[in-house]
Amino acid sequence: MADVIGVNRARLERELVEVRGIDAEEQQEMWAEHRRACPFEAVTGEEVPGLLGPQRGAYGGAAGDMYIAWGHDEVAQVMRDAAHFMKPGPGGPFANTILSMNGEEHRKYREMVKDAFAPAAVDRWETTLIRPLMHRLVDAIAPKGRADLVRDYTSHFPFHVIRVLLGIPEEQHDEFVGLAFPGSATLGSGFDDEWERRVQRFLDPHLAAARSRPQGEDLLSVLVHADLDGRKLTDDELYKFLVLLTPAGADTTFAGASTMFLGVLTNPDQLELVRHNRKLLSRAADEALRWHNSAASSFLRVATDDTEVGGCPVPRGTVVAAHVSAHNRDEKRYPEPEQYDITRPVLPRGIFGYGPHACLGMHIARCEMKVSLDVALDRLTNLRLDPEAPPPYVRSGVGFPSPPYIHVLFDI
Ligand code: HEM
Structure with missing residues (x-):
């Protein structure tokens, strides 16, 4: 990892800092009004794009009348019940x-790849990849006494992890990030045909190399050697998955990790709790994802039959958006949902x-x-927000909600 910190710095600065978007709390408040008024709400075509945010268009669906599940239980029901709610399919x-x-x-597909994502595999990745990677990134910032955790830390490791999972060598990291990051959901656009062709050109030699080697542990290797009903996956199927x-x-992980740092740093009592009790690390992570969902705010389903959600009849064929972000803030389940609280x-x-x-x-x-x-926490002693820097906030409206910067100080 020659210069992990320098990778794409100029572009990151432009995209993460200058593109300000809106404060995610304002957006949450708008969603909360809908949730309180009606946890399972019928909306018209004109209202849909504004309520769902930019990712609505990403699914390619026409703006038509539909339901939005805002409440915790309503979202859980729609996403769990695959017998009545299927994925909308192509688009x-x-x-x-x-x-x-859908279905079989x-x-x-899931069965074919599940071992590569299972806890046992992740335990191996933690030791061989993830922990050493974090140390290498922190090595570069620790002597400086100050950092922007977004620019210098969280915007790096998720891309290295995916690159290594795919078996792509470090020399190609910049090129990989260039394909993965600016044209991705973070800036709300860029999934066009030209981008897909560039990705294919980039991946082709790696697919060929992975096919010529015996199966290894990286995901690319697992995928090219996988057996699907007695056949191998085609190039097109592999491109799509990758x-x-x-x-x-x-x-997603970039956004989630950034939000987690914001959560603990703006709540110093909680930072102390987790500093002294590392069993709370997973609560710090999960609570960040509840506080500000770091993926699409909603996921679409279509009713496969006449059914009912929260006492509301849903005719077969109705499109339903399961609003995960709003369900994460449902006050019926989470008192004071706007607070980041690992306890x-x-x-x-x-x-x-x-x-x-x-x-x-x-x-x-x-x-x-x-x-x-x-x-x-181990390496950056007395980690704290820089009181003289602009206060961090969670930005929305520019891809997945996350802070564009988190300026911190620590002792050297
Ligand atoms: C904080 C980070 C992440 C969040 C919040 C997140 C969130 C989600 C959610 C909500 C879904 C369900 C979508 C639906 O039901 O329509 C999903 C699916 C998926 N995620 Fe993640 N994700 C994260 C990280 C990751 C990572 C690190 C990977 C891979 C290395 C990944 C790969 C996938 C895949 C392949 C699916 C599709 C699963 C399926 O349809 O069977 N995600 N993710």
Whole structure:
């Protein structure tokens, strides 16, 4: 890792700092009004884009009348009940990927890759990749006494992790980030045909090399050697899966880890709690994902039959948006939901979705978030916000909600 800190610095600064978006709390307040008024709300085509945010268009659906599940229980029901609510199918950047499949086809794809994402695999990655990576990143900032944790830390490790999982060598890191980051969900656009062709050109030699080697542990190797009903995956199937992983796995974890640092740093009592009791690391991570969901705010489903949610009849064919962000703030389940609080008696649920499509990479994401905080607490003594720098906030409206900067000081 020649210059992990320098990678794409200029672009990151431009995109993360100058593109300000809006304060995510304002957006949450708007969603909360809807949730309080009606946890399962019928909306018209004109209202839909504004309520769902930019990712609505990413699914390619026409703006039509639909329901939005805002409440905690309503979202959980819609996402869990795959018998009555299926994925809308083709359309948008993730068409024909595991994320858009249904039923048996989806089950087989998941089965094929599940070991590569299982806790046992993640334990290995923690020792061989994730912990050493965090130390290398902290090595570069520790002597300076100050840092922007977003620019210098959280915007790096999720991309290195996905790159290594895919078996792409470090010399190609910049090129990989260039393909994965600026054209991804973080800036709300860029999934066009030209981008897909660039990704394919980039991946082709790696696919060929992985095929010529015996199966190893990296995901690319697992995928090229996988058996799907007696056949190997085609190039097109492989591209689709791999293309999904960078926005699904890197942008999300980047946003989640940044929000977690903001959560603990703006609540110094909680920072102290976790500093002295590292069993709380996973609560610090999960509570950040509840506080500000670091993936799409909502996920679409279509009713496969006449059914009911929260006493509301839902006719077959109705599109329903399960608003995970709003459900994370449901005051019926989380008192004072706007507070970041790692001591909540009720643990966050559904932060990685529910049911058959629940996040495949959740153990990797949690591991990265926990270890990044663990290493920072060990190595950056007296870590605290820089009182003279602009106060950090969670920005929304520019991809996944997350702070654009977190300026900190620590002792050297
Ligand atoms: C904090 C980080 C993350 C969050 C908040 C998150 C959130 C989610 C959510 C909510 C879903 C469900 C979507 C739905 O039901 O429609 C999902 C699915 C998925 N995630 Fe994540 N994710 C994160 C990190 C990752 C990572 C690190 C990876 C891979 C390395 C990953 C790979 C996937 C895949 C492949 C799916 C599709 C699963 C399926 O449809 O069966 N995610 N994620």
